Amino acid sequence: MLLLLFKNLDAQVAPNKYQIFFTDKNFNQYTLSNPSEFLSQKALDRRTKQNIAIDELDLPVSQYYIDSLKNMGLVVLNKSKWFNCITVQTTDMGLLNSLNSVSFVKSYSKKQSEINNNTVDNKFDFTLTNNPILKNTLMDYGSGANQIQMLNGHILHNLGFQGQGMTIAIIDAGYINSDTLLAFDSLRTNEQIIATKDFVDGDNNIYAHHDHGTMVFSIIGSNVSGQFIGTCPKANFILLRSEDTNSEYILEEFNWASAAEYADSLGVDVINTSLGYNTFTDPSQDYTYNDLDGNTTTIARAADLASSKGILVVVSAGNAGATSWHYITTPADADSVLTVGAVDAIGDYASISSTGPTPDGRIKPNIVAQGSGTTVYNQNGNLINGSGTSFAAPIITGLAACLWQAHPDLTNMQILEAIEKSASQFSNPDSLLGYGIPDFAVANLLLNNVSYNQVETENLVKLFPNPFFRDLTVEFYSVDSQNVKFELYNLLGNKILFANYKLNIYSYNKIKLNPAQNIASGIYVLRIISDTKTYERLIVKD
DSSP, X not given: OOOOOOTTOSBOSBTTEEEEEESOOOSOSOXXXXXXXXXXXXXXXXXXXXXXXXXXXXXXXXXXXXXXXXXXXXXXXEEXXXXXXXXXXXXXXXXXXXXXXXXXXXXXXXXXXXXOOOOOOXXXXXXXXXXXXXOOOGGGOBTTHHHHHTTTHHHHHHTTOSOTTOEEXXXXXXXXXXXXXXXXXHHHHXXXXXXXXXXXXXXXXXXXXXXXXXXXXXXXXOEXXXXXXXXXXXXXXXXXXXXXXXXXXXXXXXXXXXXXXXXXXXXXSEEEEOOOBSOOSSGGGOOOGGGTTTTSSHHHHHHHHHHHTTOEEEEEOOSOTTSSSOBOOBTTTXXXXXXXXXXXXXXXXXXXXXXXXXXXXXXXXXXXXXXXSEEEEOTXXXXXXXXXXXXXXXXXXXXXXXXXXXXXXXXXXXXHHHHHHTSTTTTSOBTTTBTOSOOXXXXXXXXXXXXXXXXXXXXXXXXXXXXXXXXEEEEEEESSOEEEEEEEEETTSOEEEEEEEEEOTTEEEEEEEOOGGGSOSEEEEEEEEOSSOEEEEEEEEO
């Protein structure tokens, strides 16, 4: 049995709302021997693929216990199987105190006598400006080209990995107009929005609350050619609301846990959460820097539990870089999540981006992406520039899903580690950028069994098929705009073929050579000459 201690839960988690923890999961209608009754096939497949055992944490909260408390007069708002608890609402203190005599209640939060409310700043803390549509020919990304090309995400897209078959959950504050905006028209047509749920009001009308989630969603899922294509436009999406923007209470961390559990049960692959906590409306709930050790806050523990179920969890670092706090917020401190800070359009540190390290000395943020001048769609369908780590995280979320699509047999942590290893300062991380700006082309190469030391400025050359009969395809990754020469020699040293190609910066090129009609069967040497290096490969003509 997992024993959990929760900080700041001696008192109510929000006005008239309380957390009740149970002693066990007895009298449960579900059993571990029949998990398909409470987990989807996709959730089971994810566990099987990553050798993750189904355990007691996967069992739902006992419905018998829930119904018993309902019959006492408590209103049940949410439940968490990972923490074996429920959130209830009541103004009847006598009813709450009667829980002391309920044998299956382990503990519950108590009524607080008086709350001196904090004024909590905008928890998202992002800025927005107009964004004209820029012309860009590559994949018709439109205004979003820079934030994708900076990470070589377009190379994954060019290879055909755009999220097909992957499922991404976004846990946020609301998605105003996402059900009507042109940005998501293809997603609606293709039924790629597979589930929605509201864990704040329970009304499931996620499209009526806040536009923060709308903008985050657009960075990943937009698909308007020539205007804005997101980082993972072919994925399936689960849109969840856990954040109440009217106030800030620890209750929202339990909302998040419930949302993550729901996404897990549906078989989600990647969770994006562009939320972070350190101060609350009730100042007694505030965190200190030392609390952000990855093991103290409810939401950090929930994020790590999601990761333990095989989900890749991507989290924004926070926007406190220019404040007296300046550190990351939670759940960015969780040790098994991919925490994303922000850089500007040319890759320099964005001053708003929260910094590390964690109090126990771990590198945070893990990596960075463009979080200053990031292209987003707003609730009115206009392209604008947004700033905040809220907008850096979803860039990574979408590309991480594409990378995992390319390597479906790997675990969530193998994907996370490859992204870290591909980053610009992996060998020398710091508290501002972590391991730096990731390169998803390099991450893809690393996962194709190219050792870290082999990934150079001129990345791998691949030839196939070899032996070949008619056409020979050359794959070449170029980090510069350059002319590349291809020369084919026989074993006597005679040049028998010559070709010259102009390659673009940061491009993954597939070049088809057709020398078959001119040469006899045998062994040849293909020489590839770039501006900085010459490669030689033996090839065989059948």
